[in-house]
Amino acid sequence: MAILASLPNPNLFSSLPTPPPPSPSPNTIKPPIPIPKYPPVRKAQKPPPPKPQSNPAFKTFHRRSKYYKPVRDGEVVSSDGDRSVVVGESGVSYQLPGAPFEFQYSYSEIPRAKPIAIREPAFLPFAPPTMPRPWTGKAPLKKSTRKIKLFESLNPGNNSNSKQLEMLKPYELGNFEVKPREEVLGKPLSRAERLELVKLHISSNRQVNLGRDGLTHNMLELIHSHWRRDPVCKVRCLGVPTVDMRNVCRVLQEKTGGKIILKTGGVLYLFRGRHYDHNTRPQYPLMLWKPATPVYPKLIQEAPEGLTKEEADELRIKGKKLPPICKLAKNGVYLNLVKDVRQAFEESALVKIDCTGMHASDYKKLGAKLKELVPCVLLSFDDEQILIWRGHAWKSMYHGAPISENNTEIDLYKSKTVSSISSPKMTLLWRRAIESNKAMLLEDIGVGPDDLLKVVEEFETVSQVAEHSYPAEIVSNEDFEEEDYSEDESYFDEDSDDEYGDVSQKSAPPGSLPVDFLAEQLRDSDEWRPNGSYRLE
Numbered sequence: 001m002a003i004l005a006s007l008p009n010p011n012l013f014s015s016l017p018t019p020p021p022p023s024p025s026p027n028t029i030k031p032p033i034p035i036p037k038y039p040p041v042r043k044a045q046k047p048p049p050p051k052p053q054s055n056p057a058f059k060t061f062h063r064r065s066k067y068y069k070p071v072r073d074g075e076v077v078s079s080d081g082d083r084s085v086v087v088g089e090s091g092v093s094y095q096l097p098g099a100p101f102e103f104q105y106s107y108s109e110i111p112r113a114k115p116i117a118i119r120e121p122a123f124l125p126f127a128p129p130t131m132p133r134p135w136t137g138k139a140p141l142k143k144s145t146r147k148i149k150l151f152e153s154l155n156p157g158n159n160s161n162s163k164q165l166e167m168l169k170p171y172e173l174g175n176f177e178v179k180p181r182e183e184v185l186g187k188p189l190s191r192a193e194r195l196e197l198v199k200l201h202i203s204s205n206r207q208v209n210l211g212r213d214g215l216t217h218n219m220l221e222l223i224h225s226h227w228r229r230d231p232v233c234k235v236r237c238l239g240v241p242t243v244d245m246r247n248v249c250r251v252l253q254e255k256t257g258g259k260i261i262l263k264t265g266g267v268l269y270l271f272r273g274r275h276y277d278h279n280t281r282p283q284y285p286l287m288l289w290k291p292a293t294p295v296y297p298k299l300i301q302e303a304p305e306g307l308t309k310e311e312a313d314e315l316r317i318k319g320k321k322l323p324p325i326c327k328l329a330k331n332g333v334y335l336n337l338v339k340d341v342r343q344a345f346e347e348s349a350l351v352k353i354d355c356t357g358m359h360a361s362d363y364k365k366l367g368a369k370l371k372e373l374v375p376c377v378l379l380s381f382d383d384e385q386i387l388i389w390r391g392h393a394w395k396s397m398y399h400g401a402p403i404s405e406n407n408t409e410i411d412l413y414k415s416k417t418v419s420s421i422s423s424p425k426m427t428l429l430w431r432r433a434i435e436s437n438k439a440m441l442l443e444d445i446g447v448g449p450d451d452l453l454k455v456v457e458e459f460e461t462v463s464q465v466a467e468h469s470y471p472a473e474i475v476s477n478e479d480f481e482e483e484d485y486s487e488d489e490s491y492f493d494e495d496s497d498d499e500y501g502d503v504s505q506k507s508a509p510p511g512s513l514p515v516d517f518l519a520e521q522l523r524d525s526d527e528w529r530p531n532g533s534y535r536l537e
Helices: 002-006 181-185 191-199 217-227 240-256 309-320 337-344 360-373 409-419 424-435 449-467 497-502 514-524
Strands: 075-080 083-088 091-095 208-210 232-237 259-264 267-271 350-354 377-380 385-389
Touching: 191 259, 191 267, 208 217, 217 232, 217 240, 232 240, 240 259, 240 267, 240 337, 240 360, 309 350, 309 377, 309 385, 337 350, 337 360, 360 377, 360 385
Parallel strands: 208 232
Antiparallel strands: 075 083, 083 091, 232 267, 259 267, 350 385, 377 385
16 A cells, blocks of 8 residues: 555556547558450461352342332343343343243233332342352262263264263253144143043142242242143142232243143143153243342322322221221132122222231232222222222223212112123023023013013913923034134133033933933832832722
């Protein structure tokens, strides 16, 4: 305690020493150590490979490119000696030396309007003549060490003492030596021969499908490959080309050299000819790609022909409330479309066709065909609907003045009854019925009900007498002469689709067969019953 008392500050619980004041923070923060940047490793650069000297036709432009080159009618866009690309009324065509006709991508689907521009540089879509082998789309095979077989030459030449050997060669493309069509077809087929040829192909799936592009150039080679095995090629047409089947039949016969022996709906049976030889057939080069479609004038105009812009807009507004006359299915058969539109124009100046679900290019092509075949004026393609107007120059299908929209249904029925234009086949059937006293032609149409009933009763008496009396018929071999159908213009009529069922010859008069006499005896017998039972007495 004395020690503690001697200390200057005898406080035993003194506070801890205060911490030193914080040093002032520096104004700048030092950055971390930067990562060293090393230069990239330089690799040995190989020289660029030399560009192969290929044909410029293989450097095709993209479909979405803005290439646009105006052209004029009959202008030769590109030429390489005898090989040239020409733009004319039939679109873009390709001329090759010695070709029987100008090659095109499609021969049947050609717009009537003339092209105004092209979308890609003009090149021939065929294999270049400088290629060492026919282009197949694949690289050539590697050289093999196997021995190549040699065959005796078919053309030994003048030196008959020496023996010449040659390799087996494929078909040479570009051989255009074509025999006359009449010589290849030979003698016209009879009905029995046509029946025998068609019978094997009715239920067959081996066929050529003709779609929205129509008869294309490569289909010619495909049809000849079908003819290599069978004398008849079955062609099934679907979509836009079926609107004008007469044009399809004409182009098929003209380009292939065959003959259509039967037409049922959209199915055609093309006969190759009696003297057809696959080895001497015309061999055309194949197209390696599909050329771009040229630019054509617009189908829809703001002020169509014969209308002002205000009148056209008013018709388009009315057309939105108009119900369609029909609905077209995708890839369907539209044989009666032109006839339906013409009949619809008899009652309405506007006609609308529903094309929901179809491709835009399909119903635009349909509108272009209707414009030429009906004819009519196109107004719009809005909402996948084809709206057409019959125009100021429209004439009724029936004789006399055009039918106005205010006419009643009775007047419309009378005009159709008086002056309806029937097909040649229907006219022939009516003529036969009148000659056989099964039908009668009224000279006076304004007959009252009582007078008409009296005429019908008189005709009924005459028809019963004619039905139960049969004149004798003399049948000779002249009735079975072969039919020449080569120049029959009505062969491609739209109403002649049941020609296959009319192959049989004339039948005997009803009631003159032995079976009829047997049935009459059984009918008069008292012991016979239809259910097979007998009457018991």
